[in-house]
Amino acid sequence: MPDPNDPFLARSLQALQENVRRAGPAATAGYTLIGAILLLGGAGHLVDRWVGTAPWFLLAGLLTGMVVGFYELAKTIWKP
Numbered sequence: 001m002p003d004p005n006d007p008f009l010a011r012s013l014q015a016l017q018e019n020v021r022r023a024g025p026a027a028t029a030g031y032t033l034i035g036a037i038l039l040l041g042g043a044g045h046l047v048d049r050w051v052g053t054a055p056w057f058l059l060a061g062l063l064t065g066m067v068v069g070f071y072e073l074a075k076t077i078w079k080p
Contacts, residue, residue, distance in 0.1 A: 029076035033069030040065035 044061020048054065 025076050025079075029073045032072040033066075036069040036072070037062060037065035040068070 040061040044057040047057040
């Protein structure tokens, strides 16, 4: 077990905590992008199966998911 009074260990853990804190918004934006594409693409696929229109609602869902996801990503990147 490492010594908790070790200054190197304390500085390392503080640096790790700071990196995790700063990476939070980027991780959230990435998950939002992937989630929007999967959710809206899946909904488009289900509508295609229900209506019987081959890939059209799937493609519309994927495109809409990409637009929503990249919009959220842009909001995170260009936050004032």
